[in-house]
Amino acid sequence: MRRVVAVLCLLMSVVAGGAEAEPWQSVDPASAGWSAEKLNAARDEVVGLNATALMVVRDGKVVASWGDVTRKVNVASVRKSLLSALYGIAISEGRIDLTSTLGDLGIDDKPPALTATEKQATVRDLLMARSGVYHKAAHETADIRRKRPVRGSHAPGTFWFYNNWDFNALGTIYRQRTGEDIFVSFAQRIATPIGMEDFSVADGSYVLEKASIHPAYPFTMTARDLARFGQLFLNGGRWGERQVVPASWVKEATTAYSHTDHGSMGYGYLWWTLNPDVFGPGAALASGFGGQEIAVIPAKHMVVVKVVDRTETKGGRTSRFVDWLKQLTAAAP
Template identity: 70%
Template sequence: MAATAILTCTLITMSPEPAAAQPWQAAHPASAGWSQEKIEAAEDYVAHLSPTAFMIVQNGKIIMRWGDISRKVEVASVRKSLLGALYGIAVADGHISLTSSLADLGIDDKAPPLTAAEKRATVRDLLMARSGVYHEAAHETAEMRRKRPGRGSHAPGTFWFYNNWDFNALATIYRQRTGEDLFKSFAQRIAAPIGMEDFAIGDGRYVTEPPSIHPAYPFALSARDAARFGQLFVDGGQWNGRQVIPADWVRESTTAYSQTDRGSRGYGYLWWTLRADVFGPGAALASGFGGQFIAIVPSKHLVVVQVVARGDRNKALRTSNFIAMLRGITATAP
């Protein structure tokens, strides 16, 4: 079995400066310029889909809420966008370089190990899901396994594939280069500064599966905490005047570097991107299996969140339905 070498492990000193957990304020839709009729229609549609919780937030205030917004739900692949935020901080602090290759970082995997060609993939390639490394990975869906290209079929940087190997290896790289536990880091660097009300370090876990040494890292979030994360990105990485995530990183993460096989969606750094001609510039989606979504629409200063507990899932909670609903909400938003 190939080992994953730790070349340099620099411990970052964290200075937690938690924001006081201020509960979300609500705005009356009509007074905020929304059509009450259309808000009620949206509520009826959400009630029909019956997720665990749903929120519309504009200008930092709740326009609509449905369900238990404090209930913590495992948000599946939304985890990737959460990790992406931590990368923005670590890159700005000089602890991770986007141009470092897997060979530079000593990253390998179980047999069959990575080839010299695969090890030329850079951190940036992984963030864009363009590594060209098609090794088996933890937490793959049946679709990922079925569609995974053959080893060596695409050179690093040349082909987009939604690849759990990339996403899991990024977490390994983050832990090695910063010396931090991923969930403790998220709690202290993001959750505390933006005043998340429910997230705790124990709401994350590592999942390792036999084919790979790189674990997946599921997160559980409440809808109201997910909305705070979305608001952080809508506000360019700022929270109450503090730059939590670099503004340049927010822009880079939500820029489309690839056209994908998911309709009109593009892909940035661990975020799906949405059509600018429909949603305005910088619109993006953190998306997870089973109906987990954090949508940001900066042109309308809008965040839309849906979370779905395992027992609440149904076939209607698919991404295409959420995006169609988001399109209507965006058009309605003042």
């Protein structure tokens, strides 16, 4: 009952407290110091990215955009970085403890149930994709299923594996510890304060599969709203006069704690990190299957968003987007 009341209260605050969104402002790239030649070269490569929409934002203004930035698409694993922001808020408020173990929190799953060792994984282990729990999970790609280690092969905290079980269990933990629905919470705590123009609670859903009790939580969002989320992290969690996400969390979440199997990319708290030798310090990426991307590049004061409607086209690999991103950043002042 308390959880229902909390959700209703959040819904009421979303309706009552939603500020009118201010549309993005645009700026002429040439007057902003961009290399026209290099930017044109990057533009020529956009068609190869198969983007439904793509936005480039620098210093809070749109430098370039392609496609329909108002089209809502399933952003796949970008959902994990969205949840990371909610965790930063909840942890700062003392509602979730990074050191709590699965055993402490009463987290288990369908048979074969978690072992005593697996239940020693902490919330922080899950955020880093280092739980050591290799139970089947909802919304796994074929690649994850193929690469998933054998149960019990790695102790909690000792091995990185991009693991949907970790990510889905984090959704369950968030709902249980805060008493809040993920999508209502995102609308009230993030979307409304930063003036997202399109997101509504109905744009999220829970997806269960037979193998696990922990649902995935896909979001459907537009490129222009994702750009605001990226700008929020570029701003150190601040929007205007309001500290929406703690600045310390933004830094922690986008710090590399693990080397990954994606070349020079690292992994933080539900965020990928980009090679600092190429993109500068603090560069991070929220990335989803099929070409969903939010790149945050502090050294260039820049956010780049790409979304793909996978019902219409294939979006290509993240590595291709990152290669294009190198070309784009070379054009930036």
